[in-house]
Amino acid sequence: MxxxxxxxxxxxxxxxxxxxxxxxxxxxxxxxxxxxxLLGGLTPIQMYQLLHTDWPGPDSPMTVHDNLHDSxxxxxxxxxxxxxxxxxxxEEDGLPAxxxxxxxxxxxxxxxxxxxxxxxxxxxxxELNKVINExxxxxxxxxxxxxxxGDFLEKSGGSFHPTSxxxxxxxxxxxxxxxxxxxxxxxxxxxxxxxxRGEDWTEIQDTITYTFYQLSKYDEDWQPEDQFIxxxxxxxxxxxxxxxxxxxxxxxxxxxxxxxxxxxxxxxSRLVGEGEPHEKDEEYRKTQLFDRFIEFDLN
Numbered sequence: 001m002x003x004x005x006x007x008x009x010x011x012x013x014x015x016x017x018x019x020x021x022x023x024x025x026x027x028x029x030x031x032x033x034x035x036x037x038l039l040g041g042l043t044p045i046q047m048y049q050l051l052h053t054d055w056p057g058p059d060s061p062m063t064v065h066d067n068l069h070d071s072x073x074x075x076x077x078x079x080x081x082x083x084x085x086x087x088x089x090x091e092e093d094g095l096p097a098x099x100x101x102x103x104x105x106x107x108x109x110x111x112x113x114x115x116x117x118x119x120x121x122x123x124x125x126x127e128l129n130k131v132i133n134e135x136x137x138x139x140x141x142x143x144x145x146x147x148x149x150g151d152f153l154e155k156s157g158g159s160f161h162p163t164s165x166x167x168x169x170x171x172x173x174x175x176x177x178x179x180x181x182x183x184x185x186x187x188x189x190x191x192x193x194x195x196x197r198g199e200d201w202t203e204i205q206d207t208i209t210y211t212f213y214q215l216s217k218y219d220e221d222w223q224p225e226d227q228f229i230x231x232x233x234x235x236x237x238x239x240x241x242x243x244x245x246x247x248x249x250x251x252x253x254x255x256x257x258x259x260x261x262x263x264x265x266x267x268x269s270r271l272v273g274e275g276e277p278h279e280k281d282e283e284y285r286k287t288q289l290f291d292r293f294i295e296f297d298l299n
Contacts, residue, residue, distance in 0.1 A: 038235050040214055046298045050209050056184075062209055063295045066180040073175035078263040081115040081143055082182055086152060086162045086170060094159030101155060102134035103144065111140055142195055150185030183264055183293075196255045204256055207234045211257060215267075216296050218286045222270070228284040229253045258284060266290040 032044045039047045046061070053060040073079055088110075089095045096104045103111075109132065112122060117139050129136050134144065144160075147153035152166040162170075169178040186192070187208055193200050204211075211232045218228075229250050241249050261267040268287055271280040 040210070040231065040234070042213075042298070047210070049298065050213055051207060055188075055209050060209075061296050061298045062212065063297070064180050064183060065293055065295065066177040068176035068179060068293070070173060070175040073179045076179055076265050077116050078143070078182060078186075079175065079179045081111075081117075081139075082147060082152070083170065083175075083178070084115055085111065085143060085147065086166050089153065089160055090162050090167065090170075094157070094161050096159055097155055098134075102141070103160070105131060105133060108132055108134050108137055108140065112137060115140070138195060145194070146182070146186055146190050149190045150181065152181075152185075179264070179293075186260055186264075192256045192260060196252070198252065201237075201252050201256070203234075203237050203240065204252060207237065208257070210234045211253075212294055213296055213298075215286055216291065216294060220285055220288065222283045222285045225254065225282045225284060226250060229258070232257070264293075266293060 035041050035043050042050065049059075049061050055062045056064045074083060085095075095107050098104055112125070112132065117137075121139075125132060125136055135141050144153065147166075148155070151163055152169075153160050154163055155161075168174070169181060187205070192205050193202070211234070214232050232253060233249055237249065258267055258269070262269060266287055266289055267284055269282055269284050271277055272283055273280040
């Protein structure tokens with residue numbers, strides 16, 4: 001911005017160094033407080049706050065609420081499955097683990113029957129595998145890893161056990177806090193690129209607060225996948241993809257952002273059109289829960 005102003009002769013008539021310094025500072029302050037289309041309608045100051053303050057800490061413009069009622073939070077699929085896993089581990093005094101650090105097959109079989117997974121996906125798992133190991137059930141594998149990363153589950157003595165943190169959050173009246181902690185673990189501590197193919201694209205997770213902010217501005221109407229995703233991508237990532245000719249960003253945002261958000265029922269999708277499922281188009285929308293769970297204050 002300053003280079004452009006100097007080239008345009010903005011400061012040519014200023015003679016003293018002090019006056020020049022003052023004029024430059026005023027223009028910088030003006031620029032930093034002006035919404036920029038390139039920044040998704042944010043000012044540079046707001047963008048800095050969004051990306052460089054620890055979220056959702058006291059200085060962050062992003063708040064993640066923990067006040068959902070137990071009846072609502074426990075119905076969220078990811079929370080529901082996590083509760084089944086941890087309560088089972090507590091009731092059975094541990095879940096047996098393999099030497100590789102996964103659940104044993106008997107545990108996997110039990111959870112396949114009791115947890116909420118996509119029915120079509122479960123059917124495929126049974127059809128494609130004569131014996132079913134933990135890593136054959138990707139949603140269960142991801143759940144177990146996330147619970148370990150978030151210090152909800154620990155392996156000791158050849159079994160998985162719930163931690164004191166998990167036991168505390170499983171108490172009556174704390175389901176909203178449990179959901180919040182699971183959400184923060186998933187998007188802040190867990191590597192969201194872990195379960196998908198392709199480039200690491202760590203920048204997606206590094207700028208996830210920008211993505212959440214843009215999503216907060218959406219209404220609840222259904223949108224085609226490409227229109228839904230494009231505003232969620234920060235301009236620096238778009239530029240990197242253009243320069244390096246990396247694969248489509250739609251795929252990475254779909255599997256690393258939207259699919260996880262669906263686990264928490266903050267986003268939902270549907271297939272539209274004629275023909276087989278792979279021939280249909282996908283649409284997305286933000287759910288009502290999103291705005292009650294995540295809130296921004298950038299004033």
